[in-house]
Amino acid sequence: MSNNVYLIKLVSIGSSPLSVVVHTLSRVGLPAVLPCSVASHLDHRPHIQWQTISDSVFERMGQEQFQGEAYRDRADVPEELLVRGNCSLFLQDVRFSDAGIYESYLVVGESSIKNRILIQSVHLAVIDHKDIKSVQTGAELILDLHTHQAEQVIFQNSNETDWTVLWEKDAVINKKDYLEKRDNKLILSNVTARSAGTYKVLDSEGLALSTVKATVTVELLILCLMKAQSKLHFLS
Template identity: 30%
Template sequence: MFRSFYFIYRRMKTDLQGSSDGCLVCRSGPSGPLQVQLGDSVLLPCSIRTPVPLEELEVEWRRSDSETLVLLFQDGEERGEEPKFRNRAHFFTEEISRGNFSLFLTDVTPADAGTYRCSVHTEKESGDTTALISVVRLVVSGGARAVSAGLGEDVILSCSVDSSEQIEEVVWKTDQDIIVLQYKDGEVLPDSSHERYRGRAEFFPAEIHKGNFSLRLKEVRTEDKGDFMCEVHTSLLSASTTVLLEDLGLSLLHVLILLLCIIAALLALSLSSFMCLKMRG
């Protein structure tokens, strides 16, 4: 991930060299909110056109809503005063001498959402720019990784979704990438199912608005054994969970029938033996 942000810096440097607005503090990158998933990292851009001696430079990153100091560069050193940002907020030290004071924030939490201001002060002038972080969330979880079912029985494969964004698509697939059932743009699409699962796979419609996209698979067959993946997509994020369907043995009904057949056979054999003995006597 660190290397990917290095390439972002290279693009930012090129953008600034080609700019002609004469600003002290220049901002490159998206003009809208920076969409970040929980636990990920984010780069907040802040640069000056012409580098200045480090001893003449002071750079502050603060939360605009609370004036909390996130990170400070002063007297040639980086300092962080706020405990909740300690070890999470960083400059790229090798870039400071080139006029790049972008903030790299790691392990983003819900509390990190908000507006951040980069203020740059030199002996001759000052300037600032802002960046907005919007924290998004998509967590997809299942139950136990392995579930069991008897042949001919129904089984439920769990998939629960917790998302801050609107869910655009949920698709259940097998490990052969065969579609079992699909939900898209607010509708269940039973015709999307492969013929092997058509009429046997269903969601729980009353539970969908709660983020429950568990799958009921009816009349389990031997060929159903294997991994099933629940893939969830929003406009920004994708995530998935996998459930293993195993132990496709005889169902309880089949076992009971088999036992009854064995008992009936034993009774018939006993009765036959009894009749034979009686006839001999």
């Protein structure tokens, strides 16, 4: 535990009647909770393991813990919940690569040969964010990057087929628009009619973390034109 290596033979001896697969869903970048419960009276320091088919995710026995490499600083089974029988896995900043089947085990035994009892199987699905925004000309368009996984924002004008790189992490690519990154959001100031279109936030693999369809309204401009035309008509 605590990332130390233990030479322990683990033998799976059976499954809990609760081990039917539970399905849960999270949007990328948000926290996710994979449910699990174990009889709290079995041990005041239950030894719990979470794993996927290919990776160790998290392991806890009392204050000792181990996090898998892909889940470093993102996975936890809080000790204060575990002693009350709640062995749920808490994942932070969920990634697309986190999707799949997770299994929780209760590890029992006092010798070098320990047995594992399957407690729960959980299927985690991870989906992207989708949004529709409408702003007026001259206003701000706020794009939520959602997560530090965001590497790039691309834009497709409503009347065009090509995509333009609007923003990249640590660099402003398109200087025609005023861009500002603030609190994990991208702010486009003084939008125009040409700001209408589709915005995609991409991760390092080019996968869309979010898609935003933006429309730009020009009611104020139309109102001014109508008033001007009305005034000209009155004067004539």
